[in-house]
Amino acid sequence: MSPTEYSWPTERVVSAAQRGDQRALAALVSGSHPNVRRFARTLCASPEDAEDAAQEALVVLYRKIGTLRATAALASWMFRIVRNECVRRARQQRSPAARDARTVHSAEDSALARVEFERIVAAIGALPAEQRAVLIMRDVQGMSGDATAQTLGVTRAAMKSRLHRARAVLRMELRGPHESSGADDVNRGAGHD
Numbered sequence: 001m002s003p004t005e006y007s008w009p010t011e012r013v014v015s016a017a018q019r020g021d022q023r024a025l026a027a028l029v030s031g032s033h034p035n036v037r038r039f040a041r042t043l044c045a046s047p048e049d050a051e052d053a054a055q056e057a058l059v060v061l062y063r064k065i066g067t068l069r070a071t072a073a074l075a076s077w078m079f080r081i082v083r084n085e086c087v088r089r090a091r092q093q094r095s096p097a098a099r100d101a102r103t104v105h106s107a108e109d110s111a112l113a114r115v116e117f118e119r120i121v122a123a124i125g126a127l128p129a130e131q132r133a134v135l136i137m138r139d140v141q142g143m144s145g146d147a148t149a150q151t152l153g154v155t156r157a158a159m160k161s162r163l164h165r166a167r168a169v170l171r172m173e174l175r176g177p178h179e180s181s182g183a184d185d186v187n188r189g190a191g192h193d
Contacts (some may be wrong), residue, residue, distance in 0.1 A: 008035060008151075012105040014071040028065065032078060036061075037080055039136075043121060044086040045093070063100050076133050083121050090118065123173040130168035138163055 009031035016024030036057050040050035060081050137148040149159040
């Protein structure tokens with residue numbers, strides 16, 4: 001994947017869109033589309049839900065860009081919108097009206113997968129903004145370390161530190177209460193990013 005595939009519209013474009021510039025707004029929506037789709041594919045349960053969630057997120061972007069407080073927070077804001085839409089769709093599917101009789105044989109597996117998905121989404125959403133941003137850029141979007149550091153305006157060392165903390169917090173949040181931390185104790189301090 002090319003580096004431009006991961007790039008978001010510039011802060012200049014975001015600012016112009018917030019002021020109502022229609023060209024900038026069109027560039028913002030089209031420029032955000034690849035990343036929004038990537039978020040949706042990562043977070044939603046099915047490809048159909050991912051497409052619908054991505055479209056809904058772009059509609060929200062178009063209608064509510066003026067409510068974005070910091071132009072640099074576009075990626076985090078869009079991630080939250082997509083996450084919320086995917087969770088909403090997952091909840092809809094659990095309702096009796098949305099159940100499909102063909103999936104009765106795997107209802108337990110589906111329920112467990114949805115619960116785990118919601119736990120992961122909630123844990124990522126609960127991270128501090130700096131940690132959430134670096135985790136999304138590196139682990140969801142697949143950006144390189146250098147590109148992530150540059151986008152965040154921090155050194156590579158600071159980016160790696162934030163990523164390490166984000167992953168550690170996520171691991172702790174997702175670890176069941178009965179699981180031992182022995183393996184983590186052995187690996188702690190190994191310096192992996």
